[in-house]
Amino acid sequence: MKAFIDLLARLCISAIFFYEAYDTIAFAKLTKEMMTSYGITWRQDMLLYGAMVALVLGSFMILLGYRSGLGATLLLLYWVPVTLIVHSFWNDPIELRREHAIHFMKNVAILGGLLSVWVNGSGRLSIRRLFATSRVRGA
16 A cells, blocks of 8 residues: 555656646746746856756656655755745745745645655655666566
8 A cells, every 4th residue: 555655646746746837848938937027037048958958857756766865856956946936935925925935835835745755765666667677687
């Protein structure tokens, strides 16, 4: 049962980042405009394409369970700065503070899920485990 729950958890957490990757790729122009509105003007294209690669690659790695720690690291390198920049509720006007605080806390919970994958690995139901336990028959 634990192996199935590990797989389900990886599926859920990777789904968030697959959607984030889709949104970033499909609306790249709007994403760049949003980056500008938050004051991120230094090497926007490099940061945007780096985020796309980190999101897609990290999501696949976590979902498949192959090098899930590296996948979690890639997603953390994206998620932590985005959370601190976009949901900096402490800088917001009082009318927006509560809403942004809730989004910030949700992102912190997702961060906890990523850290859990990073520390605990991918579990028994993973591609890496499949490769490690399968044997190739010699001819």
